[in-house]
Amino acid sequence: MSASASRPIGQPERFGRLWWLPDQGEGNGLDDTGWAPLAVGDIGVIRALVAELRVAGVPAFAAPVTRRPPRRRQRGRSDRYQLWVGTSRYSRAEDVLRVKLPALLAGTKS
Numbered sequence: 001m002s003a004s005a006s007r008p009i010g011q012p013e014r015f016g017r018l019w020w021l022p023d024q025g026e027g028n029g030l031d032d033t034g035w036a037p038l039a040v041g042d043i044g045v046i047r048a049l050v051a052e053l054r055v056a057g058v059p060a061f062a063a064p065v066t067r068r069p070p071r072r073r074q075r076g077r078s079d080r081y082q083l084w085v086g087t088s089r090y091s092r093a094e095d096v097l098r099v100k101l102p103a104l105l106a107g108t109k110s
Contacts, residue, residue, distance in 0.1 A: 021084060025063025028054035032086025038093055039083045040065060045104050046081040052100045058093045059086030 021035060028050045039049070046062045053060040065080040085093035 021061055022063035022082075025061055026050070027061040028059065030054060030057070030059035030086065032059040032088050034087035035059075035061065035084040036087050036090055037082055038085045038090070039097060039101075040080055041083070043079045043081050045101075046083050048104050049083060049097065049100065052096055053085065053093060056092060056096045058089040058096060060084065060093070 026047075030053075039046070041049075043062075050060045050062050061084045062081045063084075065082050
Protein backbone atom coordinates (compact mmCIF):
# COMPACT_ATOMS: atom_id res chain seq x y z
CA MET A 1 0.00 0.00 0.00
CA SER A 2 1.35 3.40 -0.85
CA ALA A 3 0.81 6.61 1.06
CA SER A 4 -0.37 9.74 -0.64
CA ALA A 5 2.27 12.41 -0.98
CA SER A 6 1.71 16.11 -0.71
CA ARG A 7 3.29 17.93 -3.62
CA PRO A 8 3.45 21.68 -4.13
CA ILE A 9 1.61 23.01 -7.15
CA GLY A 10 3.85 24.72 -9.65
CA GLN A 11 1.34 27.28 -10.94
CA PRO A 12 -1.19 28.17 -8.23
CA GLU A 13 -2.48 31.15 -10.23
CA ARG A 14 -4.09 28.83 -12.79
CA PHE A 15 -6.62 27.65 -10.17
CA GLY A 16 -7.91 31.13 -9.34
CA ARG A 17 -7.33 33.31 -6.35
CA LEU A 18 -9.34 31.45 -3.73
CA TRP A 19 -8.79 27.79 -4.57
CA TRP A 20 -7.41 26.92 -1.14
CA LEU A 21 -9.68 29.15 0.99
CA PRO A 22 -13.04 27.98 2.37
CA ASP A 23 -15.91 28.17 -0.08
CA GLN A 24 -18.26 29.90 2.37
CA GLY A 25 -16.79 33.34 2.68
CA GLU A 26 -16.57 36.85 1.32
CA GLY A 27 -13.75 38.97 0.00
CA ASN A 28 -13.13 42.62 -0.66
CA GLY A 29 -12.64 42.18 -4.41
CA LEU A 30 -8.85 42.57 -4.41
CA ASP A 31 -6.71 39.71 -5.67
CA ASP A 32 -3.42 38.08 -4.72
CA THR A 33 -1.56 34.90 -5.61
CA GLY A 34 -1.04 33.89 -1.97
CA TRP A 35 -3.06 34.18 1.22
CA ALA A 36 -2.18 34.05 4.93
CA PRO A 37 -4.38 34.04 8.04
CA LEU A 38 -4.25 37.27 10.05
CA ALA A 39 -7.02 37.27 12.67
CA VAL A 40 -10.09 35.55 14.09
CA GLY A 41 -12.98 37.54 15.48
CA ASP A 42 -16.67 38.31 15.51
CA ILE A 43 -18.28 38.67 12.12
CA GLY A 44 -18.99 42.39 12.54
CA VAL A 45 -15.40 43.26 13.40
CA ILE A 46 -13.97 41.06 10.65
CA ARG A 47 -16.33 42.54 8.02
CA ALA A 48 -15.31 46.04 9.08
CA LEU A 49 -11.64 45.04 8.80
CA VAL A 50 -12.23 43.60 5.31
CA ALA A 51 -13.65 47.00 4.28
CA GLU A 52 -10.76 48.91 5.88
CA LEU A 53 -8.26 46.63 4.17
CA ARG A 54 -9.86 47.34 0.79
CA VAL A 55 -9.42 51.08 1.36
CA ALA A 56 -5.74 50.38 2.16
CA GLY A 57 -5.33 48.29 -1.01
CA VAL A 58 -4.93 44.98 0.84
CA PRO A 59 -6.66 41.87 -0.54
CA ALA A 60 -8.78 40.28 2.21
CA PHE A 61 -11.11 37.30 2.59
CA ALA A 62 -13.22 36.19 5.56
CA ALA A 63 -15.01 32.90 6.26
CA PRO A 64 -16.62 31.15 9.23
CA VAL A 65 -14.18 29.36 11.52
CA THR A 66 -16.53 26.41 11.94
CA ARG A 67 -19.29 25.30 9.65
CA ARG A 68 -22.14 24.45 11.96
CA PRO A 69 -25.60 23.90 10.51
CA PRO A 70 -27.86 26.92 11.23
CA ARG A 71 -30.09 24.92 13.59
CA ARG A 72 -27.10 24.15 15.84
CA ARG A 73 -25.97 27.75 16.23
CA GLN A 74 -26.68 29.26 19.60
CA ARG A 75 -28.99 32.23 19.67
CA GLY A 76 -27.34 35.46 20.70
CA ARG A 77 -23.86 34.07 20.10
CA SER A 78 -21.75 35.90 17.58
CA ASP A 79 -20.17 33.83 14.83
CA ARG A 80 -16.37 33.69 14.69
CA TYR A 81 -14.72 34.44 11.35
CA GLN A 82 -11.17 33.89 10.11
CA LEU A 83 -9.56 36.76 8.20
CA TRP A 84 -7.02 36.03 5.47
CA VAL A 85 -4.99 38.68 3.65
CA GLY A 86 -2.92 38.69 0.49
CA THR A 87 0.65 37.74 1.28
CA SER A 88 2.07 40.44 -0.98
CA ARG A 89 0.49 43.07 1.31
CA TYR A 90 0.72 41.26 4.66
CA SER A 91 2.88 43.92 6.30
CA ARG A 92 0.42 46.63 5.28
CA ALA A 93 -2.45 44.49 6.64
CA GLU A 94 -0.72 44.29 10.03
CA ASP A 95 -0.42 48.09 10.07
CA VAL A 96 -4.13 48.50 9.28
CA LEU A 97 -5.06 45.96 11.96
CA ARG A 98 -2.91 47.72 14.59
CA VAL A 99 -4.43 51.13 13.82
CA LYS A 100 -8.10 50.24 13.17
CA LEU A 101 -8.78 47.30 15.49
CA PRO A 102 -8.88 49.21 18.82
CA ALA A 103 -11.68 51.51 17.57
CA LEU A 104 -13.60 48.61 16.03
CA LEU A 105 -13.41 46.62 19.27
CA ALA A 106 -14.46 49.66 21.34
CA GLY A 107 -17.51 50.02 19.13
CA THR A 108 -18.61 46.41 19.70
CA LYS A 109 -18.50 46.71 23.50
CA SER A 110 -21.14 49.41 23.72
